[in-house]
Amino acid sequence: MQAEQTNLERRDPMAELNERDAKLVQWLNEAYAKEAELEVDLTAHIGLTEKPAYKKRLQQHLKETKAHKRQVSSRIKKLGGSPTGGPDLPGAPDAVGELAGKAVAAVKGQVGAARALVTQQAETHLRNAQEELREEHIEIAIYSRIEIFATDVGDRETAQLARSIKRDEERMAKFLSAELGRLTKTVVKAVVPADQRPRARRSKSSRGSSGSGTGKRRTAAKW
Ligand SMILES: [Fe+2]
8 A cells, every 4th residue: 555655655745745834835835936937037037137236136036936836836836746848838847848938938038039120229128017016026026925815724834935935936027127227218309399298388488499399309319
C-alpha cells in the first residue's frame, strides 16, 4: 500500500494534495506564469525606453519580478506541487507553462517594437506604461485572492508571501499611474501645437502676441 502510494505520488503529485493545497498551488501557478510573462515584457520595455528615471524603475521591477517568480516557485514546491503554467494548461509538464507565457510576452514585445517604429517615442512610452499598469493590476488581483484564500484556510506562510509580493506590485502600479500622467503630458507637448493648448489660449485672451495660429509643433519629447 505504501509502495503504491509512492508510485502514485511520482505519477501525479497534485493527486496527493488535499483540496486546500491543490487550490493554492493552482492559483500560485497562475501567479508564477504571470511573473514569467512579465519578466519578458519588462525586458522588452526596458529595451524600448530611453527616459532614464522610467527605465531605472522598470529595471528595479524586473529584479523584483524575478525574485517573486523564485519565491512563488519555492512556495509551490513546499506545498507539494510543481511550478507549471496555470489554469489554461492543465496537466502541462514543468516549464511548458512558463514557455507559453514567454511566447505570449515575446509577441507583445514585437508589437511594442513595431509600435516604436511607427509612432512617436512619447506615445510609445505612454502605451507601454499603460500595458505595464494593466498587468500590475492583474497581479494585484491574483495576489489579493491568494492572500485572502490562504488566510481563510490558515496558511499563514502563503498569505504572508502573497501580501509581501502584492505590496511590490502596488508600489509599481502607483509609480506607473503617476508615470502615465507624466507621459501623457509629454504627448500633449509633442503632438499639440502650443496655440491649441489652454496656456496659448490664455495668452490670446490676454491679447498677447499669439499670432494667427501657426503654432510650431514640438518635434522631440523633452525628458
Ligand atoms: Fe509586477
